[in-house]
Amino acid sequence: MSRLVVISNRVSVPTGGAKAGGLAVALKDLMERQGGLWFGWSGDTKAEAAGVTLPYLVHHENVDYATIDLTPEELDLYYNRFSNATLWPLLHSLPEQMHFDRRSLQAYRGVNERFADVLVPMLRPGDTIWIHDYHLLALASAMRARNVTAPIGFFLHTPFPSPDMLGSIPEAALFIRDLLAADLLGFQTSNDAENFATSAQRIAGAARMAGGGLQLGNRQIRVGVFPVEIEPAEFAQMAEQAFASPETQRLHRSLDGQSLILGVDRMDPTKGLRHRLAGFRRLLETRPQWHRQATFLQIAAESRQDVGAYQDLREDLEREAGAINSTYSDPDWTPLRLMARGGTREAISGYMREARICLVTPLRDGMNLVAKEYIAAQDPENPGVLVLSKFAGAARQLGAAILVNPVDPDEIADALDIALRMSRPERQDRWNACWEAIKDTSALAWGRSFVSALARVGQEGQIVPRP
Ligand code: F6P
Numbered sequence: 001m002s003r004l005v006v007i008s009n010r011v012s013v014p015t016g017g018a019k020a021g022g023l024a025v026a027l028k029d030l031m032e033r034q035g036g037l038w039f040g041w042s043g044d045t046k047a048e049a050a051g052v053t054l055p056y057l058v059h060h061e062n063v064d065y066a067t068i069d070l071t072p073e074e075l076d077l078y079y080n081r082f083s084n085a086t087l088w089p090l091l092h093s094l095p096e097q098m099h100f101d102r103r104s105l106q107a108y109r110g111v112n113e114r115f116a117d118v119l120v121p122m123l124r125p126g127d128t129i130w131i132h133d134y135h136l137l138a139l140a141s142a143m144r145a146r147n148v149t150a151p152i153g154f155f156l157h158t159p160f161p162s163p164d165m166l167g168s169i170p171e172a173a174l175f176i177r178d179l180l181a182a183d184l185l186g187f188q189t190s191n192d193a194e195n196f197a198t199s200a201q202r203i204a205g206a207a208r209m210a211g212g213g214l215q216l217g218n219r220q221i222r223v224g225v226f227p228v229e230i231e232p233a234e235f236a237q238m239a240e241q242a243f244a245s246p247e248t249q250r251l252h253r254s255l256d257g258q259s260l261i262l263g264v265d266r267m268d269p270t271k272g273l274r275h276r277l278a279g280f281r282r283l284l285e286t287r288p289q290w291h292r293q294a295t296f297l298q299i300a301a302e303s304r305q306d307v308g309a310y311q312d313l314r315e316d317l318e319r320e321a322g323a324i325n326s327t328y329s330d331p332d333w334t335p336l337r338l339m340a341r342g343g344t345r346e347a348i349s350g351y352m353r354e355a356r357i358c359l360v361t362p363l364r365d366g367m368n369l370v371a372k373e374y375i376a377a378q379d380p381e382n383p384g385v386l387v388l389s390k391f392a393g394a395a396r397q398l399g400a401a402i403l404v405n406p407v408d409p410d411e412i413a414d415a416l417d418i419a420l421r422m423s424r425p426e427r428q429d430r431w432n433a434c435w436e437a438i439k440d441t442s443a444l445a446w447g448r449s450f451v452s453a454l455a456r457v458g459q460e461g462q463i464v465p466r467p
Pocket residue numbers: 010133157158303304
């Protein structure tokens with residue numbers, strides 16, 4: 001079986017202490033079965049990292065983990081600026097948040113080149129290469145430039161914007177050509193895949209083929225849709241156990257019979273948190289009957305705090321949370337609890353089972369696994385209600401949730417009111433439909449389907465060695 005080489009910005013090294021999330025675990029399982037190499041950034045910076053060509057190596061259960069440090073300048077320009085202040089808002093179609101400067105673009109390309117320099121000598125004949133996400137848009141072409149002929153797949157975890165939006169930063173649109181150096185390009189939804197294919201046609205002159213592929217010169221490139229999944233049965237079991245834990249029981253007691261409205265996000269401008277708080281404020285303004293009947297716990301785990309837009313978001317949320325609480329609190333009731341600290345997966349699964357409503361309202365999201373986890377965490381006899389942005393990839397599968405426009409506070413307030421009043425039979429009907437949509441999926445099957453599609457590309461002889 002071909003060795004699987006995974007490349008991502010962050011690497012989940014098993015001995016590193018931090019607990020890996022569901023997706024990282026699925027990738028690790030896949031690699032352990034067929035032998036693997038996982039390459040990426042160590043998470044550390046060192047001034048002398050620039051010239052270093054040998055990675056740190058850890059071998060664990062059939063997988064080699066190979067990581068390199070970044071210089072502080074690379075971290076600033078490649079990660080904070082170009083990845084997270086240019087590409088992230090661009091890919092999420094949030095033009096007002098986009099920043100662009102040439103120096104960070106060059107540093108981004110430089111880090112992609114350096115990844116290729118360090119990785120290529122570690123490759124073996126027969127390897128299958130799988131690149132992840134928006135930090136590494138130029139890696140496939142950098143590897144081809146170093147004569148790598150192995151099958152290369154690329155999966156984008158974020159949305160892919162319309163060609164017009166992409167064109168608002170012409171230099172970034174040129175990454176389309178780099179991506180076309182891969183053999184298989186995977187996206188979360190058909191809309192993302194379609195947006196990419198249209199851009200590839202316009203920018204690189206690729207021809208559309210029947211069945212979703214692209215033809216570029218003598219090469220065929222497959223474009224596929226691979227929605228990311230969770231392990232639903234495992235998550236359900238974890239939530240059931242965590243519900244009885246002291247942490248969830250403390251939360252339960254603190255609610256004193258009120259309904260819990262829950263939000264769980266990274267503190268990120270794409271997550272719609274400003275509008276979400278405005279929606280909750282509208283609920284309190286227009287439906288005083290819910291005062292003292294519901295409490296909103298928003299877990300907004302601090303993220304990317306070196307990026308200005310993220311710092312501004314934190315300040316805004318703290319100000320607005322204070323304003324909501326000072327307007328509506330009673331001596332013994334605080335309507336909103338805002339936490340910038342995340343929790344363990346276990347603890348959060350217990351809170352999800354406790355929550356009568358989960359508010360998942362990103363302005364845009366590639367998939368959003370919190371929505372799927374909330375469904376998996378419910379008690380089928382008495383499930384809660386998912387209020388979900390129609391602009392999250394997960395809305396394609398979870399159409400039985402209450403779907404909302406995430407920028408409309410009135411719609412969010414209406415959805416909360418409907419969800420708080422919803423009868424148990426209707427909650428069960430909606431939950432059953434959502435559970436049916438995810439119960440037979442798995443993160444591991446997601447990984448396998450991508451890797452086997454990539455293997456098929458190889459077998460079908462569609463990889464034409466580069467000149
Ligand atoms: O696709 C978005 C993503 O890169 C996820 O893979 C990851 O969970 C999240 O962003 C975390 O971002 P960061 O590595 O910047 O903390």
